[in-house]
Amino acid sequence: MVELVLRCVELVPPGRVASYGTIAGICGIGPREVGSVMRHYSHGLPWWRITNHAGDFGGDLLQRALPHWEEEGIRVKPNGLGCRYADYAVDADELAARWREATRDLPRVQPARRRAAGPDASATAR
Template identity: 75%
Template sequence: MDARRELVIERVLRCIELVPAGRVASYGAIAAICGIGPRQVGSIMRHWSGDLAWWRITNASGDFPGDLLDRARPHWEEEGIAVKPNGLGCRYADYAADMGELELQWREATADLPDPDADDLDASA
């Protein structure tokens, strides 16, 4: 894997780690903070988020596809996130993390990382 890809993955994982218990963030919100697309966030989560609180990252409606909600429910119950009446997820407006605060924390958490767009990134790896 090239240095840029590794750096993007690290930046996304650090952002996911910062979503507080009892709150959720959408793939799109994480993507906006990290400067990538929501599908990239989903792909990174699919491969590298096993030890993270993946249940805190939903789609923009607060929903999960398929069996993920069943797997997320115990975590949500523990954190006080209620499933909305349609049974597909949570009310995003009620449980969304403060994106401004999340971005500030993420900037601090990634301050030690190089800029993924730096021209000399591959040369320094």
């Protein structure tokens, strides 16, 4: 899962942003899992291109992202919390297609199937 997320993040082009949810949808996981991967493994990656759904950052991340955004032409919106996501969002379909190509060499782990509750659940599911 980690490598799938990291490769997706690497594919977000300069001057564009993607939300945790966009990355999650492409990778087949949840946005919080993307956040966890980013928290632990984003060193050396363009982490400043991954925002929340509104284009915002929490904590001091915006201040750390500003030099990168200025270099890439991403402007801060009037409320000062991030960028206008609609203006800078990556094309999710294009990103997904590029990600599929970039991850062909990686194994895919299917999410665990939920089992029905109760000892007789399999009998009622038939």
